[in-house]
Amino acid sequence: MIDPEVHGLDFDAYLKRVAALTDDVLIPAEREMVEAGEVPGQALDALARNGLFAISVPRDLGGLAWSMTQQVLLTLEFTRASCVYRSRFSTVIGLCSQAILDHGTEAQRTSRLPRMAAGEHITAFALTEPGAGSDAASLTTTARRTGDGWTIEGHKRYITNAHWADELIVFARTGSPSEGAAGVSAFFVPRRAEGVTTRLPSRMNGHAEAPVAEIDLAGVRVGDDALLGGRTGTGFAAALRGINHARLHVAATCVGQATRMLEETAAHLGSREQFGAPLADLGAVQGDLGRCYADLEAARALTLDAARAFDGGTVPRHRIAAAKLFASEAAGRIADRCVQLLGGEGIVGDHPVPRMWRDVRALRIYEGSSPVHERNLGRAVNRQVGRDGTLPDTYRVTRGAPPQP
Ligand SMILES: Cc1cc2nc3c(=O)[nH]c(=O)nc-3n(C[C@H](O)[C@H](O)[C@H](O)COP(=O)(O)OP(=O)(O)OC[C@H]3O[C@@H](n4cnc5c(N)ncnc54)[C@H](O)[C@@H]3O)c2cc1C
Incomplete structure (x- = not known):
């Protein structure tokens, strides 16, 4: 409460x-x-x-x-x-x-x-499957109409919070496979419903204290009121609404994590003496810190800029994807440099930076992996330039727009 x-x-x-x-x-x-x-x-x-x-x-x-x-x-x-x-x-x-x-x-x-x-x-979002990761629209979990409800069969994996959730939002195919994303619907499934089993992985490399889970759905019966929005075929649009929101949160998470790693590392460098002076006095070390700071500020600015555009009333999905892509890659670069600057402390012992280094690695994989974002953004650029010569989610003043004050 x-x-x-x-x-x-x-x-x-x-x-x-x-x-x-x-x-x-x-x-x-x-x-x-x-x-x-x-x-x-x-x-x-x-x-x-x-x-x-x-x-x-x-x-x-x-x-x-x-x-x-x-x-x-x-x-x-x-x-x-x-x-x-x-x-x-x-x-x-x-x-x-x-x-x-x-x-x-x-x-x-x-x-x-x-x-x-x-x-x-607590709710968990069950989209990914063993055969449908980056290509989530190819999912094969099915929901069949049976009596006055639905019967769900399938298998999900890598689902955050699934093991302790009260309820799962399960994305399942209600149309034929040839319909792709248009044949996907979303269902509320109580985690303790008959036929639902969740399993934790034997090991997590990063995010170890909040493991993802696998979900088996074996003949799970739900009522008509479990269909999100009461309509079939809209599951993927609902998933994307959640995903676009979450991507901005993930971009901000990358910046928050990088901020802490840089602060902790700079404090260490100020107190650790080698060659008769603090490591922080070395020009090469200062250059590393400067590059980390510039990466951090760029990621922060991009994320806040996309958030402001979001608050303007549209979901600028390409700018959100660009922010998530850049911020997660920047956090990876910063994490790697910080571990380097910590020397042996970056590998041995329980300094928080190496733990965060392992944790931020996952942020380049979930909510769309970096290569998938790069490919999608490149395609969007080609599409939009082919259409009217501008970039996706463009903020430049186009002809006919009222003059800016
Ligand atoms: C910690 C964690 C939490 C997660 N939480 C959830 C959750 O709550 N709910 C949920 O539904 N899912 C969740 N996921 C799953 C996540 O969304 C998927 O891992 C992600 O979509 C990638 O799918 P995959 O792991 O099957 O990788 P694959 O699809 O097998 O891809 C592997 C790699 O291949 C490359 N690749 C794939 N496709 C392309 C392409 N078109 N172009 C270029 N390169 C490509 C990329 O480098 C990619 O990383 C979570 C994953 C992790 C690690």
């Missing part, structure tokens, strides 16, 4: 509260989390009480209704702590809540979103 006073805070006061939560609770609890191999219950409780599950949900549905720019600013703060904390509520605030908000029926919205915002109803 959200602490009552949180609802009365203006954004600046809320941002300060989240920054304090990060510094006073989340970062100090990282070591306990790593030792326990899971996010401590107290930290999860603090996330819920401080409204982190509610940032993207409208006020009339129990949320805090921050704009996308504000959600990005909040993410930059709370992901200075391990991004594993974010994993535990990411599927609620991005992928699932936004698909439900824009594509759910009134009953589906009002029955779920207030509990999701309070952190009392």
Whole structure:
């Protein structure tokens, strides 16, 4: 449940509260989390009480209704702590809540979103399958009409929060395979429904304390009211709505993680002496720090710029993809340089930077891997230039637009 006073805070006061939560609770609890191999219950409780599950949900549905720019600013703060904390509520605030908000029926919205915002109803987003990863539209899980409901059969993998979710949003084929994305629908499936089994992997390389899960769906029966939006064939559009929202959160996560890694590394370099002086005094080291800082600022600016465009009323999907691509690659470059600058401490012991180095690697794979974004953006450039000579999601002033003041 959200602490009552949180609802009365203006954004600046809320941002300060989240920054304090990060510094006073989340970062100090990282070591306990790593030792326990899971996010401590107290930290999860603090996330819920401080409204982190509610940032993207409208006020009339129990949320805090921050704009996308504000959600990005909040993410930059709370992901200075391990991004594993974010994993535990990411599927609620991005992928699932936004698909439900824009594509759910009134009953589906009002029955779920207030509990999701309070952190009392955890949802997972089950799209990826063993044979359908980057090519998600080729998924083979099926939902067949049986009696007055549906029977779902299939297998999902790599699903964040699936093992402890209350409910899964399962993407399944209701049309023929030849229909591709147009034959996909989304269903609410209680995780404890008969026929649902979840399994954790034997090992995670990064994100170890918030493992993804496999899901078997064997003859799972759900009613008609489990169909998202009450219509078949709209599952992929709903998935993309959640994914575009989540991609901006992921871009901001990359910046938050990189900020912490750079701060921690620069502090180490200022105190570690070699050749009779702090390492921070070496020109080559300063050059490394400068390149990291420039990468970080570029990623931050791109992410905030895409968020502002989002708040302008459209979903600028190409600029969002560019922000996610650049920020995740920049975080990878920064992580690698920071580990180098830490020397042996980057490999031996329990310094937070090498742990974050492992964690940020996954951010170049999920929410669209970097090569897939590059390919899609290149195709979009070719398509749009072929159409009217401009770039996708262009912000340049085109002929006929009113003069700018
Ligand atoms: C930590 C984590 C959390 C996740 N959480 C979720 C979740 O909550 N819900 C969910 O549904 N899924 C989730 N996923 C799955 C994620 O979306 C997929 O891993 C991702 O889409 C890639 O699919 P794949 O792993 O099958 O890789 P593949 O599709 O096998 O691709 C492997 C690699 O091949 C290359 N490649 C593939 N296609 C192309 C192309 N067209 N052009 C150029 N290169 C290409 C890329 O380098 C890519 O990384 C998660 C994954 C991870 C690692």
